[in-house]
Amino acid sequence: MSKIEHNLEPTIGIHSDIPLCDPVADEFGYVGFAKQVATAVVKTPSPQGLVMAIHGPWGTGKSTLLNFVKHYLQEEKGGSKPLVIDFNPWWFDDKNQLAGQFLAQLSTKLKLGPSNVQKAGDLMAEYSGALGKAVALSTGHVWVDVPIGILLKFFKLKPKDVPKLKTEITTALREGNHRVVCIIDDIDRLTPTEIREVFKVVKALADFPNLVYLLSFDRKVVANALAGAMDLNGEAGGEAYLEKIIQVPFHLPAVDRVKLQHKLFSELNRLLVGADMQLFDQAYWGNIFLEGMAPQLTKPRDIVRYVNALAVTFPVLRDEVNITDFFALEFLRINQPDLYETIRDNVQWFAGRDQRGLTAHERTEEREFHQAWAAKLDESVRSGIQAMMERLFPRLDDMGRGAEVESEWRKMRRAAAPEMFPNYFQFAVGADRLSRNTMISFIDGLADQDRTEATLLDAVKMKRSDGSSKARDYLEYFRDYTSEIDSARAINMLRVLAKIGDKLIVKGDESYVGVSLPSSVRLGWVMQHALSRVPEDKRDTELISSFKDGEAVTYLCEAISMIEACHQKPVTYGPAATLTAIKPETLVELKGIALNWIELAATRGQLLAAPEMVSLLVRWRDWRSIEAPRKWIDNYIMPDRKNLLAFLxxxxxxxxxxxxxxxxxxxxxxxxxxxxxxxxxxxxxxxxxxxxxxxxxxxxxxxxxxxxxxxxxxxxxxxxxxxxxxxxxxxxxxxx
Incomplete structure (x- = not known):
């Protein structure tokens, strides 16, 4: 196994939510519909204030469709090419003067347009001022602050009455015989009062010849807004009002789910360039996606928001988290933030495996906890998210699992592994955490015993705020890579343990993921897994050799205890079965070697500082006699009060x-x-x-x-x- 090299970086960046303009970039099948709308705008014979509308929820691509329509309108040749006027109410600060702003813009565009409509533009400017008084009386809002006389003087026009001006504009537009298209987008983003003003303007100016309105909005939002602003009979009243104004309604075609998913997957593939695909399981991803994610990804904006989030958070963690788990949890962060926060703040209810030893009270409490968050989900997505959650966090399915699954979860960097869980919510791997790439490098480096010793001793010095060391993670994760360690590396690991094992016993490492575990036991587990990779005919010899060259007395005694336990109660499966196969005569020889090391440590004055000294005294007593430790205590401990206190x-x-x-x-x-x-x-x-x-x-x-x-x-x-x-x-x- 070799260290992962990152020569490739993802090419994806943050996508803006700006609508597309070029139909070539269409990914959701809008081009055909845009052509049909453009054709209807141009080919409708002699329109008299035609009002068309495109309906669709927010984020479905209405603005993109309008841009495509404008593109095809501009492709028209000669006299059939319409004059397009964009009016977006969001461009203006004073929404109470939308009518005045609209007429002013319409006038300016007409005057700058083809010669056959320029006269209509001049008249429209005068009409705007004259009509202002009438609109003010109707709505209570003045849409032109400048006095009408000054406005008319500015345009060098003489005051005329409103009906006569309208007649002249009508004649000018009809004789000009040039199609004018007024496009108004984002109406549904205005306040109810502002929405009312826009439609009052459209209604007031909807009967000019050769003038076509193309509006875009969420029909339900606008209907409710009009009902509230105009005291109509609910949404139905708002719908009835719209029907009086809009002659040709279009509904934005639903985006094909296959196309949406193709867009998402193509973006994710770019994001995965250079990632370690060993952390990705296609079947696992497919089930997670189809059950919990796909039903909520229904429009283009959903894809943009989700991919943008991943583009920021995933590159930093891509080799430290399970790809599917991270994609799923980020999806929840964007689309189900309450559930995401519940997961983040309750590791004890999500990570780890189902504990069969829980009391009835604890089981009831856990069940009620999960029922509570599920009840808060919208019914339309609840079952899918629950199914997804059971895959992400297997303890939720209430199926008993053995301890071996946790090793696999750790190796695959699953969120279900308590040790991996924090990575998913920090959006960075701290310097004191063991990255997957670093662990892979460590496994490769086992070929060099000196390098391995140096790495572990340096890790002991890397202390965290909770008092634990980074060495704990090296020892803990070692078990996850057993199958990838060859015999030579395994033998080197046995020698490293025997030589420096006691230096790896750090008091702060005993508390691990809520469980108190003596560090010496962790060393014993590593010994088991390393020994299992040594050919059976060499195991006894290599174990004895490592003991002879080592001096880590606490580790040596722990290893012997584990072998004894497997002899007393034979184990026939897993790494522990390797210890069962150790010969009885080998065990006797190992005890003799360990006993010699204990007595040498006592002679050198090192025994008092040895970790788990009390257990060493017990073994010294059992393997030699009670007199041996007593003599050491009398000669070394009792004469020195400082030693006595340290001893106690x-x-x-x-x-x-x-x-x-x-x-x-x-x-x-x-x-x-x-x-x-x-x-x-x-x-x-x-x-x-x-x-x-x-x-x-x-x-x-x-x-x-x-x-x-x-x-x-x-x-x-x-x-x-x-x-x-x-x-x-x-x-x-x-x-x-």
Whole structure:
């Protein structure tokens, strides 16, 4: 297996939501419809204020269709080429003067148009001022702030009455015989009052010859807005009003789902250029997409919004997340933000596998939690999203799964893996997190033992805010790549563990995804998986060899304990079956090697600093005799008060208890004096704990050790079992 090289970068960028203009770029089948509309605009004989409208919901491409229509109108030849006037109400700040703004723009365009309509433009300017008074009386709004006299003086025209001006404009437009198309887009984005004003203008000016209006809006939105602004009878009243004004309604054709999906997939393919496709499963993606995503991707704008989001978030994480999981969760972030936030804030209910050990109360609580978020979903998409969620987070389907699935989830960087879950909501991989590419590089680097040792020791120094180290992740994820490790790399890993394993036991690493796990056990798991990659006829020999060259006594003893457990209760499957096959005589030899290393560590003064020292003393006692650890304690521990305190710290145990109504648990402590009494003279310890120098400084932990020892020792002297009591600071000596 080789490290992933990223020579290719995705070519995708942020797409604007600007409507398309060139029909060549059509991807949703609008061209044919646009041609038909353009033909209707041009070929309708002698239109007398014809009003046409294109209806469609927001985001379906109405503006793009209008641009295509304009394109084909401009392609008309000679005298049949219409004069196109764009009017967008959004261009003007004062929406109360839309009528005046429209007439002013219409006048200007006509005066700048072909010669046969320029006269109509001059008359239209004068008509705008004269009509202003009438509209003001009708609507209560003045649409031209400049006094009419000044306006007419500006255009060098003499005042005329409104009917006469309208007659002259009608004559000029008819004699000019040139089609004029007024296009008004985005009407549905205006306020109800502004929408009313637009339609009042259209209605007032809808009977000029050779003048065609082409409007674009969401019919339902506009009907409701008109009903509210004009006190009509609900949506039906608004619809009736529209029918009086619009002679030719068109409904934007529904976009073919296949074309929409083709557009989405082509954009996603560009986004995936250079990505690690080992993190993509086609069947898994297909089910997720069809169940939960496809029903909600119904219009072009849905595609643009979704792809734009991925273009920002995915490139940074593309090799650290499962592609399908990330695409699905980003889809929820855009389209179901409440559910997305629920997932993000409740890892305990989504990540991990279904725990058969949950109590009835916990199962009820979890079930009610998932029913609650599902109930908030729109009924039209609920079942699809629920099906998608069960694929994303398998614990939701309530099917029991073995622990081995979590390893596969981690390897595939699934959101269901508790360790991977945070990556999906941070949009960046922190420097203290182990990236997939780094892990792959580590697996390749196992061919070099020195390099592997250096990598792991550096990772120990990389501490996180929770006290854990990056080394924990290397050891945890190692199991996920077992099948990709050859024999030589596996043997090197065994040697690395035996040599520096104890340095990889970091106290802060014990708490892992809500579970307390001794770091030595994690080392034992790595040993199992590495050994499983060594040919069967070489396993015993290589294991013995690694023990002889190593000095990590805690790791060595943990490995022996695991082998013993598999001999006592044979395992026939998985990596642990490899330990079952270790020969009994090999186990005896391994114990002898480990015992020699324990005694050498004691001689060198290293045993006191060894992780899990208490378990080493137990093995020393069991494999040699009780006298061996006693002699070391008498000669090395008792003479030095500092060593004695450090020694007792190894025995300090704590537990947290809660009672009904507690929000914070109570921490209690014990030193295990019953076991200690077999190794050391407790009376002598009690005497030596008194500071030899007045005011001698001690750490908080040392002070706690002294206090707990003194309280438990009093119980011990009274004939009580001190190990039966976990003591809290400040309680009475006899409490228990």
């Amino acid at each position: 710290e190894h025995f300090l145990q704590s537990s947290t208890t809660t009672t009904f109504g507690d929000r914070v648990g109570r921490v209690s402590y014990s030193l295990g004096l019953k076991f200690l009494s077999d190794l050391i003279d407790l009376a002598e310890v009690d005497g030596r704990l008194v500071p030899s120098v007045q005011g001698e400084r001690q750490t908080d932990t040392q002070e706690l050790v002294i206090a707990i020892f003194q309280k438990q020792y009093k119980l011990f002297n009274k004939g009580k079992d001190p190990d039966a009591f976990m003591l809290r600071m400040g309680i009475d000596d006899d409490e228990g």
